[in-house]
Amino acid sequence: MDPMTIGIAALIVVLVLIMLRVPIAVSLIVVSAGGIFMIAGERPSMSMLSTVPYNFSASWTLSSVPMFLLMGYVSYHSGLTKGLFDAARAWLGWMPGGLAVASLCGAGGFAAVTGSSIACAAAIGRIAVPEMHRAGYDIRVATGVVAAGGTIGALIPPSLILILFGIQAEVSISKLFLGGLVVGLLSLLMYIAAVLIIYVLAPGSMPKAAKGDPAEKWRVMRAVWPVFLMIGIVFGGLFSGLFTATEAGAVGAVIAVIIGVATRSLNLKGFGESCVDTLLSSGALFMIAIGANLFTRLVAMSGLSRALGSGIESLGLGVLGVLILITIVYLLLGMFLEPVGAMLLTLPLFLPIVAAHDVNLIWFGLLVAKLLEIGMITPPVGLNVFVIHSVARDLVKLEQIFVGILPFIFADLILVTVMLLSHGFF
Numbered sequence: 001m002d003p004m005t006i007g008i009a010a011l012i013v014v015l016v017l018i019m020l021r022v023p024i025a026v027s028l029i030v031v032s033a034g035g036i037f038m039i040a041g042e043r044p045s046m047s048m049l050s051t052v053p054y055n056f057s058a059s060w061t062l063s064s065v066p067m068f069l070l071m072g073y074v075s076y077h078s079g080l081t082k083g084l085f086d087a088a089r090a091w092l093g094w095m096p097g098g099l100a101v102a103s104l105c106g107a108g109g110f111a112a113v114t115g116s117s118i119a120c121a122a123a124i125g126r127i128a129v130p131e132m133h134r135a136g137y138d139i140r141v142a143t144g145v146v147a148a149g150g151t152i153g154a155l156i157p158p159s160l161i162l163i164l165f166g167i168q169a170e171v172s173i174s175k176l177f178l179g180g181l182v183v184g185l186l187s188l189l190m191y192i193a194a195v196l197i198i199y200v201l202a203p204g205s206m207p208k209a210a211k212g213d214p215a216e217k218w219r220v221m222r223a224v225w226p227v228f229l230m231i232g233i234v235f236g237g238l239f240s241g242l243f244t245a246t247e248a249g250a251v252g253a254v255i256a257v258i259i260g261v262a263t264r265s266l267n268l269k270g271f272g273e274s275c276v277d278t279l280l281s282s283g284a285l286f287m288i289a290i291g292a293n294l295f296t297r298l299v300a301m302s303g304l305s306r307a308l309g310s311g312i313e314s315l316g317l318g319v320l321g322v323l324i325l326i327t328i329v330y331l332l333l334g335m336f337l338e339p340v341g342a343m344l345l346t347l348p349l350f351l352p353i354v355a356a357h358d359v360n361l362i363w364f365g366l367l368v369a370k371l372l373e374i375g376m377i378t379p380p381v382g383l384n385v386f387v388i389h390s391v392a393r394d395l396v397k398l399e400q401i402f403v404g405i406l407p408f409i410f411a412d413l414i415l416v417t418v419m420l421l422s423h424g425f426f
Contacts, residue, residue: 334375
């Protein structure tokens with residue numbers, strides 16, 4: 001069997017295994033190992049399988065992943081993030097659709113601590129959905145808002161997707177974080193605009209705005225100022241060049257522990273749970289990343305990426321046409337695969353193509369992150385939608401959440417269109 005056939009067969013087998021719910025890491029590692037063995041033989045393949053996982057996981061840059069995860073888990077277990085929604089509600093409740101807007105902004109604040117879309121949706125959903133339901137919001141709007149708000153978690157730093165993209169594409173994570181902050185804030189503004197449009201077009205779906213209590217505003221700020229201090233130190237130092245993205249994760253984790261101990265909100269049990277959660281999440285991500293790294297080697301050895309690039313080039317689509325084609329692929333994959341797996345599975349195929357068309361890889365990483373997060377809210381396997389359904393099962397049906405998410409998907413597609421048209425400026 002020639003290498004090209006092996007590469008194509010490997011890609012098909014991986015996709016089938018993932019569709020059958022075999023863990024992505026297992027699918028990538030087993031298929032890649034088998035494909036490399038068939039192409040290179042026993043000795044070279046064993047050498048590669050023994051060195052690639054260690055060399056990749058020993059990467060200094062990759063150490064930022066557990067550090068940012070630890071920062072998020074310590075903040076969660078010490079209760080530092082609980083007041084974010086209350087603060088947003090106190091300051092933004094006067095707006096039309098104030099609780100919905102507050103939920104989005106609370107999700108943005110939570111995203112700046114955790115970097116996880118699912119964690120963001122789960123944490124804000126437990127608080128915001130029942131609150132909006134009691135206030136008289138249409139349950140479809142309430143759940144759709146929180147499901148969409150959770151996607152900001154993969155854009156606003158520290159984004160785990162952007163860290164893994166930066167490692168895979170060998171580009172600056174600090175620049176990805178800065179771009180992710182811009183795209184994340186633009187997404188937040190687009191979602192707020194969608195809420196305001198819903199408020200105008202379907203006024204019965206939301207109660208009228210209420211006046212805020214000035215005393216309440218400052219009371220809630222006293223509870224959450226440590227979170228803003230931590231975010232300010234970590235990302236202020238990161239974007240000013242005081243420390244790297246890897247160092248920023250360690251600084252954030254230390255500050256989270258110090259704040260938790262100083263405010264007496266973090267005990268030994270909470271710290272232990274944070275460490276265990278960090279180890280489990282890091283281990284899962286590292287295994288997927290190692291599998292993706294092996295799959296990259298297989299794709300390169302088989303010549304599949306070169307053939308795919310030549311095939312796309314022969315279509316004469318131009319840069320924008322190639323980017324639209326890649327966008328469609330990611331939107332389709334997002335309907336069935338979780339973001340990290342979908343990204344690491346496809347980057348070995350797409351990075352050589354976009355590099356050949358002189359596409360800015362920082363910009364491309366931001367586009368990929370945005371597209372993958374749209375997949376978190378699109379049927380039939382929108383993970384954020386299922387997360388919201390699990391925390392509000394007694395209030396809403398799954399199909400109602402998918403209906404409520406439609407205005408926000410439309411807002412996302414507008415932003416993606418703007419990003420595609422702006423590719424030539426980067």
